[in-house]
Amino acid sequence: MQNVNRVEELPSNTVSATKRIRYKDIIREVRSLGVPPHMKGYRYLCDAIELALGITIHYGTAMKVIYPSIAMKNKCSLASVEKSIRHAIAAAWDMNKAHVLAVVMDETQEYRGISKPSNMQIITALTENIKYR
Numbered sequence: 001m002q003n004v005n006r007v008e009e010l011p012s013n014t015v016s017a018t019k020r021i022r023y024k025d026i027i028r029e030v031r032s033l034g035v036p037p038h039m040k041g042y043r044y045l046c047d048a049i050e051l052a053l054g055i056t057i058h059y060g061t062a063m064k065v066i067y068p069s070i071a072m073k074n075k076c077s078l079a080s081v082e083k084s085i086r087h088a089i090a091a092a093w094d095m096n097k098a099h100v101l102a103v104v105m106d107e108t109q110e111y112r113g114i115s116k117p118s119n120m121q122i123i124t125a126l127t128e129n130i131k132y133r
Contacts, residue, residue, distance in 0.1 A: 022130070026050055029126045033103055034092035041088025044070050044081050045123070052127040066123070085119045093117075103129070 026049045035042045047070045055065060067081045074081070093100050093116045104117045104125045117125075 022053065023050065025130045025133070026053075026126075029129055033100060033122070033126065034095045035088045036091055039084070039088045039091065041084035041086070041091075044074070044085050045088055045126075047073065048085065048119075048123050049126050049130065052123055053131060082119065085123075089119060089122050090116060 023046070026046050029049070030042060030045055031037065035045060048066045051066050051069055063078070063082075067078045070081045071078050089100075097116075100117065100122075101114065104121050
């Protein structure tokens, strides 16, 4: 009976360790994108990716699942979460358009005429980078 209890305890420890490693990967991906860490959108983007790693992402997922969870956690509105993430992505975009496109499109392309990626495109791309690494 004692062995069963020990086995049941292992997954929670393993999950905790896995979660720490995963969050480090998230931070690495967001920083590599060029998002300044002092922005609220940086933290919200990390939280969005963490949530996206646990669910299947499809059109509308951000507004229905991800943003409400982040807003509740941070005691703010959905609009504030969306705007903060958009502002953080815009800051990264302004610093290095070619690199942001390379992350989103998984290849370096000429960025003339291509508009800034949406929040969901960035969240999806960074989530896939972490998931399939």
